[in-house]
Amino acid sequence: xxxSQNANKMPRTKDEVRDRISDLPDxxxxxxxxxxxxxxxxxxxxxxxxWRPLWFSLPTLEFxxxxxxxxxxxxxxxxxxxxxVDLKAVKKFVFDCKxxxxxxxxxxxxxxxxxxxxxxxxVEHLELHLYLMNNDYEWPSNIFTAKSIKVLKLSGGVLMGSxxxxxxxxxxxxxxxxxxxxxxFRSLGILLSGCVLLRDLVIKDFxxxxxxxxxxxxxxxxxxxxxxxxxxxxxxxxTFLRVDMCSSMLDPDIPMFYNLTYLEFxxxxxxxxxxxxxxxxxxxxxxxxxxxxxxxxxLKSTSTATANVPQCVSSNLKEFHLGNCRGRIEELNLxxxxxxxxxxxxxISISKNVISRVTWKNKILKKIPLCPISSVNCKLLLK
Amino acid sequence: xxxxxxAITVLSSDGDEFxxxxxxxxxxxxxxxxxxxxxxxxxxxxxxxIEVNSKTLVKVIEYCEKHAPRANSGASDSDAEELKKWxxxxxKMDVKDILFHILMAANYLHMEGLYDLACQTAADLMKxxxxxxxxxxFHIKNDFSSEEQEQLRRQHPGCSxx
Numbered sequence: 361x362x363x364s365q366n367a368n369k370m371p372r373t374k375d376e377v378r379d380r381i382s383d384l385p386d387x388x389x390x391x392x393x394x395x396x397x398x399x400x401x402x403x404x405x406x407x408x409x410x411w412r413p414l415w416f417s418l419p420t421l422e423f424x425x426x427x428x429x430x431x432x433x434x435x436x437x438x439x440x441x442x443x444x445v446d447l448k449a450v451k452k453f454v455f456d457c458k459x460x461x462x463x464x465x466x467x468x469x470x471x472x473x474x475x476x477x478x479x480x481x482x483v484e485h486l487e488l489h490l491y492l493m494n495n496d497y498e499w500p501s502n503i504f505t506a507k508s509i510k511v512l513k514l515s516g517g518v519l520m521g522s523x524x525x526x527x528x529x530x531x532x533x534x535x536x537x538x539x540x541x542x543x544x545f546r547s548l549g550i551l552l553s554g555c556v557l558l559r560d561l562v563i564k565d566f567x568x569x570x571x572x573x574x575x576x577x578x579x580x581x582x583x584x585x586x587x588x589x590x591x592x593x594x595x596x597x598x599t600f601l602r603v604d605m606c607s608s609m610l611d612p613d614i615p616m617f618y619n620l621t622y623l624e625f626x627x628x629x630x631x632x633x634x635x636x637x638x639x640x641x642x643x644x645x646x647x648x649x650x651x652x653x654x655x656x657x658x659l660k661s662t663s664t665a666t667a668n669v670p671q672c673v674s675s676n677l678k679e680f681h682l683g684n685c686r687g688r689i690e691e692l693n694l695x696x697x698x699x700x701x702x703x704x705x706x707x708i709s710i711s712k713n714v715i716s717r718v719t720w721k722n723k724i725l726k727k728i729p730l731c732p733i734s735s736v737n738c739k740l741l742l743k
Numbered sequence: 744x745x746x747x748x749x750a751i752t753v754l755s756s757d758g759d760e761f762x763x764x765x766x767x768x769x770x771x772x773x774x775x776x777x778x779x780x781x782x783x784x785x786x787x788x789x790x791x792x793i794e795v796n797s798k799t800l801v802k803v804i805e806y807c808e809k810h811a812p813r814a815n816s817g818a819s820d821s822d823a824e825e826l827k828k829w830x831x832x833x834x835k836m837d838v839k840d841i842l843f844h845i846l847m848a849a850n851y852l853h854m855e856g857l858y859d860l861a862c863q864t865a866a867d868l869m870k871x872x873x874x875x876x877x878x879x880x881f882h883i884k885n886d887f888s889s890e891e892q893e894q895l896r897r898q899h900p901g902c903s904x905x
Contacts (some may be wrong), residue, residue: 380843381865381881388850388862395866402902406874406895407883 382410389414417449421478425457431465442474452485452511453478457492466492472500482508489515495541504551507531514540521547527554533579536562548589549574563589587625602649605634617642624649632694636670645672648698651683652691669701677702681709705735711743751778754790755797767807770814772853794851799844806833806857814856834864838880873903 381389393404393414405415421441428434434457455474475488479502486509490497497517503509505528512529513536521544532555542548549572552558558577562584571591582600583590595601596615602624617623620642627650639645680698685691699708733740750764753774768774777791793800809829813822836842842865849858869877878885887895896904 379882379884381846382883384843384846385850388846391858392862392865392869395863396869399902400866400869400872400877402899403872403874403877404869406899406902406904407878407885409886411883 379408382408386414386417390417394419416444417446419449420452420454421445421450422452422454423456424454435465435467435470438474439470442477447477447481450478450481450483452487453483454487456487456489458489468497471497475500476502479503479506479509484508485511487511487513488517489513489538491516491539495539499540504529504554510534512536514538516540518543519547519551521550524550524554527551529555531557533557534560536560536564538562538564546572548572552577561585614638614641618644620644621646622649623647624651626651627653635694639670639672640668643671644676646676647679647681648677649681649683650694652685673698673701674703677705679707679709680705681707681711683711685710685712687712699733699735699738701734703734705733705738707739707741708733709741709743752790753800754792755800756792756794757797759797759800760790761797761800761804763804764808764811767804767811770807770810770854770856774852795848796844799841799848802833802836802841802845803848803852803854803857807854809833810856830860834860838868873905875905 389404389411393401396404401418401420402415404411406412423434423438423441425431425434428437438455453475455471457471471490475486478486483506486503486506488499495516495518499514499517499519503512503514504524505526507528507530509529510531511534512532513534515536515538518541521542524547527550535552535555535558537548548563552561552572552574553576556576557579559579559581561577561580561582563586564584571589574590574594577594578597580595580598583595583598584602585595586604588604593613593615595603596617597619598617599619600622601617601620602622603626605625605627614637621644623638623642623645625638635650639648677698680695680702682691682695685695695708695710698705750762751768753761753763755761763774765778768778774793795803810826813826834842836845842861845857846861846865848854849861868880872880875885877883885892896902
């Protein structure tokens with residue numbers, strides 16, 4: 361109905377309603393589209409015949425298996441799309457596939473083919489998440505010699521040591537590895553040493569002992585790593601650090617983190633002395649997050665009475681977050697210590713342990729407000 | 744060209760005269776080339792024409808004059824912040840009419856900053872809209888046949904058309 365109305369109006373008000381945007385050159389329309397999220401990007405390809413061909417020139421390709429009911433449909437779709445679009449225009453390629461069912465339709469060589477196709481066409485952002493039943497998909501070696509790649513995020517799969525002998529990721533700035541298996545864990549060291557410009561490193565679900573013997577990583581700004589894997593001295597330049605701690609295995613040499621403003625650590629067994637040592641190494645720290653493990657049974661002694669309050673706590677700390685709190689006396693002592701000594705604190709938040717009872721909030725509420733807060737403008741949040 | 748000249752005169756496509764300072768004109772590559780090639784001294788009677796209509800040229804010059812000091816010297820973060828706010832106000836304009844011309848002018852005059860700003864503004868108008876809503880905003884005529892339309896709907900089941 362709307363269409364016929366427009367058609368009737370067209371001759372009379374032709375000038376006023378002229379479709380001017382479609383007169384613009386391709387390069388301009390593509391630039392407008394580059395500011396749009398995926399959904400509207402597709403919408404623009406459906407506007408009219410003028411806009412339709414632009415669909416084939418896509419800077420970003422994202423394929424997510426969970427959007428499809430059947431794995432075979434997903435496969436066909438990806439294959440068709442990669443044959444349709446102009447691969448040279450693709451700067452970002454995301455492939456996300458969770459597949460735990462029968463493996464009869466799973467064709468690893470096809471996936472490797474797709475990955476190779478975008479790499480040959482100089483993709484800059486490569487994000488591949490493969491969660492398979494046996495997690496035995498081997499990442500193609502081309503990934504690690506792709507000089508054009510600036511961002512690489514891998515989940516799942518296996519990284520064979522042999523393919524890492526010629527790592528060349530000279531432009532890589534962001535590397536995220538999650539659930540990636542390394543049959544020979546030293547190959548992770550080789551990989552990291554090959555990424556000289558790395559700024560952002562995330563390694564999750566990867567635990568080895570002893571730590572990797574690597575140096576460098578001088579450009580690193582943010583890191584999220586298990587502490588057992590990467591020696592702290594390698595991370596000393598970062599401004600953002602999220603680290604899994606096993607205090608029993610803590611690096612005996614804590615370096616000075618002169619740039620660090622955000623520190624988050626997860627404890628398996630909380631230890632006040634280690635915490636204090638860390639805080640004393642971070643003079644600029646503004647945000648401190650401590651997550652306690654839910655299964656953590658015993659807290660080590662937390663006598664918070666110490667002569668020297670770390671400099672960052674007294675003069676820089678703006679936010680303190682305590683996660684997985686059960687409301688035990690040692691945990692509250694820690695919160696009290698921060699509240700008492702952090703003079704410029706703006707926010708203190710305490711979130712409860714997943715297995716705590718509903719009375720948790722009441723319990724904390726009864727105890728915490730009685731603590732003196734030294735900072736004038738401090739908010740207390742209980743979650 | 745003579746270095747003493749501080750402002751130049753240009754003609755719009757409608758034939759109106761406009762003054763633009765040299766430092767502002769440098770934001771555009773073609774204008775910059777013109778400055779180097781053409782004599783702009785007072786006794787020169789040739790006035791170059793810019794293929795942009797008067798209404799748009801006023802806006803383009805306004806943008807250039809605002810951005811020129813920063814582009815030429817580099818400025819502090821607080822200036823950048825202020826300039827961003829100014830850009831947002833500047834872009835509050837009629838879609839049907841002037842935005843299209845600004846896009847064309849920024850493209851034609853090779854003005855990177857204005858080009859990005861205008862494209863971003865056009866994209867913002869499309870965000871969260873369905874296919875037919877975008878058509879309405881920009882007066883894009885749906886020239887697909889009903890069969891083609893049906894096929895597109897099948898190809899993009901997740902997309903909201905109406």
